[in-house]
Amino acid sequence: MIIESMLDPFFRRLELRDTLSNEEKLALQRAAHEHRFYKASADLVVQGDYPDVSSLLLTGLTSRYNLTDRGFRQITAIHVPGDFVDIHSFTLKKMDHSVGALSDVAVLTFPHAALQEITEKFPHLTRLLWLMSTLDGAIHRRWLVAMGRTSATEHLAHFVCETYMRLESIGLASAHRMVLPITQEELGDVLGLSAVHVNRVLQDLRRQDAVRWIGNEIEIPDWARLAALGQFDGDHLFLERLPR
């Protein structure tokens, strides 16, 4: 059963960047197919798959990751509700990475056939879906910069700011507090660091009182300072409402 309100985080995400007509909303609702659930640490899609649906994340967190020959893992993206975890599989067809659940998650699937129909009937909506995948690309680029040219501390600070702003923008965080079900091991896989070093860097941020992080609960006591530390500005999140 597809409940209309399920799409709210997605509509919200789109409407942060442009306006959506009612017909477009309806078209998206009609394109939605199936409600699926996954347990924490389950894989939604596996590298090499040729999925015939794309999954919109409704609740929980997921990550895109790859494994290297030596068994190391690199997480290349984190998804929050309202994100398509694999909209790019619509054009790429084959998965170049896996998608795993960081927590228990619920998704809504969109058959590629239905997405194709949207590209045939709703050009503006198509451009918005296209936009969603280019937003992914912008975050990838920002991560490359953080990984290649900033210290571990700066990188972590940046990640915290970015994740907070993404959650906040869809109404899932506020007052500089958020809940993030991610282990230090996983954080290392995001940042390209060892878990041990993540721990040390995190303690460094705590010592400066740049973040308060207890279990899953994170608080940012001084946003401006953490943002400066991480060289964070929200530019690469494109939270600007423009005709697209």
Place this chain on the structure above:
Amino acid sequence: MIIESMLDPFFRRLELRDTLSNEEKLALQRAAHEHRFYKASADLVVQGDYPDVSSLLLTGLTSRYNLTDRGFRQITAIHVPGDFVDIHSFTLKKMDHSVGALSDVAVLTFPHAALQEITEKFPHLTRLLWLMSTLDGAIHRRWLVAMGRTSATEHLAHFVCETYMRLESIGLASAHRMVLPITQEELGDVLGLSAVHVNRVLQDLRRQDAVRWIGNEIEIPDWARLAALGQFDGDHLFLERLPR
């Protein structure tokens, strides 16, 4: 003056992934607007710009890059002829990075208004353009993995393989030889390394005879070995012809 054959590298690139109809080719030709030239190290677009055209690279090489607070540069993508250097600006509107010329380059501009028209009249072609930007994303992800989880040597080996395969696929390299107008400084900005270390790593590859690199000319005497070193397979380049 737009000469039809200018679009050949682009058609070639698209046709490696799907079939293009004659109408679609014509539509692309009509959408092309202006021929532009840039000198090596000039910027085609600057971070923060709101361009109203996207540029298709015809000859030469360009890079996408960002500068950090401390003046470090990170290159997040390299473009070869047939690549759109900023197709994502069509949906993103604002540039989250600059694009610089690595050599003298020629591009063909496509006004966003003309691209919009394509999205309204040519759904399949639209999906192919969308595909081009998701291909960028796949390369970004692969770079994140290489940067976060492989050694400098592996990373460089991977970059050489990837670049060769991209050039080879559009007919600009063959027999495991290519010409790459890139300095060790710039290579460092690609890999997230210092120029000094790039030099050492390159010499290490030379010592193993994994690459022969003299000036701009590169030869890969043993492809399988370099690919194994860099954990390279072409999967993330999606050189598979499929209906999209």
Place this chain on the structure above:
DNA sequence: CGGTTAATTGACCCACTTCAAGCGCGGTGG
């Protein structure tokens, strides 16, 4: 032939890794 940019080399340093051990806590089963 001087001037400039790129490649190279050496010496030293440090950010981050690896390995290893200990700790805290929630969950489970007897």
Place this chain on the structure above:
DNA sequence: CCACCGCGCTTGAAGTGGGTCAATTAACCG
């Protein structure tokens, strides 16, 4: 109700990949 287990967090010690600084050489160029 408690003992035990396992996972995630924390800490220490030692090693290393890659950075920085500085000087030299090579290649090019007008």
